[in-house]
Amino acid sequence: MDEVFDYASFMWDPSSSLWQQESPELATTISASTNIVEHNPYIDRHADPLTVTTYTDAATIQENEDQATDRSASGASERLMEFFAKSATPPILAGVESQRKWFSIRQCLVVMSKSSRVLRCAILAFSNTLLCRSNLAWAFADQNHYQEAAMEAEAQDPDALKDHSLARECLLAALFFLSYVGILETRLDTAHRYLKQAYTIFQRGSKASFSHVEKQLLLWIRLLDARAVSAGGEGLFLSQDDEIELVEASPASFDAETDEMSRSQDGSSDDIEDVLFQVLYQPGIVFFQKVQSFMGRISKIDLWHRSRGTVEDEIEVMNIGATIAADLRSLYDQRPPLMDYAVAGKLSEPHISAHLARTITRAFRTYLSNYYASKVHLHRVAYKHLPLTREAADALSQIRKLAHQISSDLASDDSLPVNMLWPLLMLGVEEQDQDEKAWIRAQIVRMEGVAGNARITAQVLEEVQARQEASKARADIRSSHPSHRPRRHRKSGDNGSQDVDWNLQERHLEFLVDSGLHGVVIAGTNGEAVTLTQDEKIRLLAMTRRVATQSGRPDITITLGCSGRCTREVIAETKLAKEAGADYVLVLVPSYFHFAMNKDSIVAFFEEAADASPLPIVIYNYPSVVAGLDVDSEMLNRLAKHANIVGVKLTCGGIAKVSRIAAAYSPESFSALAGQSDWLVPALSVGGTGAITGIANLYPRIYNLFMAGMVKEATALQLELSKMEWGFAKGGINGTKWVVAKLRRYPQQSCHCRRPYPKFDNAAQQEWIVGVVGALEETEGSITKDSS
Numbered sequence: 001m002d003e004v005f006d007y008a009s010f011m012w013d014p015s016s017s018l019w020q021q022e023s024p025e026l027a028t029t030i031s032a033s034t035n036i037v038e039h040n041p042y043i044d045r046h047a048d049p050l051t052v053t054t055y056t057d058a059a060t061i062q063e064n065e066d067q068a069t070d071r072s073a074s075g076a077s078e079r080l081m082e083f084f085a086k087s088a089t090p091p092i093l094a095g096v097e098s099q100r101k102w103f104s105i106r107q108c109l110v111v112m113s114k115s116s117r118v119l120r121c122a123i124l125a126f127s128n129t130l131l132c133r134s135n136l137a138w139a140f141a142d143q144n145h146y147q148e149a150a151m152e153a154e155a156q157d158p159d160a161l162k163d164h165s166l167a168r169e170c171l172l173a174a175l176f177f178l179s180y181v182g183i184l185e186t187r188l189d190t191a192h193r194y195l196k197q198a199y200t201i202f203q204r205g206s207k208a209s210f211s212h213v214e215k216q217l218l219l220w221i222r223l224l225d226a227r228a229v230s231a232g233g234e235g236l237f238l239s240q241d242d243e244i245e246l247v248e249a250s251p252a253s254f255d256a257e258t259d260e261m262s263r264s265q266d267g268s269s270d271d272i273e274d275v276l277f278q279v280l281y282q283p284g285i286v287f288f289q290k291v292q293s294f295m296g297r298i299s300k301i302d303l304w305h306r307s308r309g310t311v312e313d314e315i316e317v318m319n320i321g322a323t324i325a326a327d328l329r330s331l332y333d334q335r336p337p338l339m340d341y342a343v344a345g346k347l348s349e350p351h352i353s354a355h356l357a358r359t360i361t362r363a364f365r366t367y368l369s370n371y372y373a374s375k376v377h378l379h380r381v382a383y384k385h386l387p388l389t390r391e392a393a394d395a396l397s398q399i400r401k402l403a404h405q406i407s408s409d410l411a412s413d414d415s416l417p418v419n420m421l422w423p424l425l426m427l428g429v430e431e432q433d434q435d436e437k438a439w440i441r442a443q444i445v446r447m448e449g450v451a452g453n454a455r456i457t458a459q460v461l462e463e464v465q466a467r468q469e470a471s472k473a474r475a476d477i478r479s480s481h482p483s484h485r486p487r488r489h490r491k492s493g494d495n496g497s498q499d500v501d502w503n504l505q506e507r508h509l510e511f512l513v514d515s516g517l518h519g520v521v522i523a524g525t526n527g528e529a530v531t532l533t534q535d536e537k538i539r540l541l542a543m544t545r546r547v548a549t550q551s552g553r554p555d556i557t558i559t560l561g562c563s564g565r566c567t568r569e570v571i572a573e574t575k576l577a578k579e580a581g582a583d584y585v586l587v588l589v590p591s592y593f594h595f596a597m598n599k600d601s602i603v604a605f606f607e608e609a610a611d612a613s614p615l616p617i618v619i620y621n622y623p624s625v626v627a628g629l630d631v632d633s634e635m636l637n638r639l640a641k642h643a644n645i646v647g648v649k650l651t652c653g654g655i656a657k658v659s660r661i662a663a664a665y666s667p668e669s670f671s672a673l674a675g676q677s678d679w680l681v682p683a684l685s686v687g688g689t690g691a692i693t694g695i696a697n698l699y700p701r702i703y704n705l706f707m708a709g710m711v712k713e714a715t716a717l718q719l720e721l722s723k724m725e726w727g728f729a730k731g732g733i734n735g736t737k738w739v740v741a742k743l744r745r746y747p748q749q750s751c752h753c754r755r756p757y758p759k760f761d762n763a764a765q766q767e768w769i770v771g772v773v774g775a776l777e778e779t780e781g782s783i784t785k786d787s788s
Helices: 065-069 073-085 099-113 117-133 145-154 166-184 188-204 212-231 269-299 311-333 337-343 354-382 390-408 418-430 434-449 454-471 502-514 534-550 567-580 599-612 633-639 655-664 677-685 702-707 711-743 763-787
Strands: 027-029 053-055 519-522 557-561 584-587 617-621 645-650 671-674
Touching (some): 073 099, 099 117, 099 166, 099 212, 117 145, 117 166, 145 166, 166 188, 188 212, 188 534, 212 269, 269 337, 269 354, 337 354, 354 418, 418 434, 434 454, 502 519, 502 534, 519 534, 557 567, 567 584, 567 599, 599 617, 599 633, 617 633, 633 655, 671 677, 677 711, 702 711, 711 763
Parallel strands (some): 519 557, 584 617, 617 645
Antiparallel strands (some): 027 053
């Protein structure tokens, strides 16, 4: 385990008992089967089966494999809607909404969905995702609910939704579900886009026009926004002082064992107690919602969301931290008066029933624990190198006290509430007492029944504690797992921090995938591999797979450049590439100590990497960038015999290597690819299988001519292609990026390399490279017609 956690993972996991259907006494079991679940690299299916319940008068969801395959799309959709119509409170809402409130809104949404395609598709996508993540046999190749909902949502005009309408209610509900699914499936860019769309609707709409349902939906979307900040979100809702009508929130229900059918019909004492619960608890909910927003505010100043490390950066962060700390103190001063009595255990009969007192006491203690956890979180982010302040130390003491108080009131087989997971983690990473450390871990593990991520949280805690003990410094609580690790917020490529322009990157990937290109290489030479962080490379990979899937080409070959300074580093990156959805890895020879590398050590490096890599390896032979180290024909012949080494990219101009490989091996066992386009046709003519080349960023279709048997035409164009390749070579990496942006009509502020590589801003050079490289633009367009 490298880095270790993702704040947003709290409350996302639907695998716990929190996310089950209601009325277990009327249940039938849905057994788990992974055999018919269609592969989806964005869905993290759990290994353990999950039992989900449904009413006996509903069609049984689980059938055998043959029956499941034969289900009609309409039947599947009805089952998904039925699952939603009987679902319990989603995990993200479980701590802040009573089941009764969820039942009420849920029923309203079901009715609304009958007249709204966007909402219906969003609900179906939501249900399907949760069932798939629960490892159930519930994925249908012909179901495109998410894509259909996304298309409907993105077609809406916010300016037409300024006033209240059913369409606006349905769209807000759809955006909630789409955002939720996006974060669950790590479609973070789209999730952030839907959160932003909801924020735009809120900003442009008349505040007086929002209905009760809309206010409730905005509140839930705000919850998602607060959580999504730690995964790179903008936190737009968090900057508002009006708290999005938080008074509309209803209380949390920690013990909600009731369901709609069990409630009396005559306004009994149960209903009276529920109303009292909401009235007494409402101020606590407002407090807790505001506490949760601080997680987002604090995350926005961590190293995943902004530059850190310079004196100027750290001074700015500490100033922001001081403002947040002052706001936290102000929030405490505004805490509900009832909270002090509840935390002190002074709620009792005859003022309040024992059951209600116990529930409110536990909830208020939990919420206050989260408040103090925000103080610890703030110190670890803004002042991580400094000793604990008195305020932070007191916060830890309060969490410890509150956790023990809640624990002392539990039954022997009960666990702490799910919302104590975060405070326990914050306490555990700062705790020094060994007995307390053991107690904290034990309490987290006991929470497995209510929190599907409890055990991994316990493992994370142990890892952080071990790292901190070894380094005598605080370790960051973040995950390097490609499916969960937080992402940097996308910004213009020409800003001070030189962040990737993720919007433009997605646009370019759409062009490549739609062009008919046979594969995409991420983080090669022209992809500026040496300037990318591992996190950025994995994000690019995930984005490519998502774009390909959305464009109807989910199986396009994706290769990730995995080049490190040692064998161990390369192997680790191949494993991340596998988890993020790559098909192959492209591997360079490590060359920092190039003088220590001989033929045997180079061969041994590739063999060891191939032994451990979960993906097939393509050797990247590029002597110019690895201090002249060349993988010659003799070495290639040895490496080609390894079952997990499947080819070589030859950026050495060695066409003789291509013919030798073609003579000895079939393309299925080991293939040779040209590393530049200026010898593409010669390579193909002697048995090469293609090229990995930067020129494909502009002209991806020329290869099709040769493969279509139009050899004469392809040969003629090869001469022109060689001229253009010279433009790329002479222009260098900065010229290549500039001319691609110029000819693809991309914003010029996003066409530069990361420093220290200079901008390509000489006007004469720009004119020359456009003239050389742009000459084939018209011809490329005609190839599409001729070779299609």
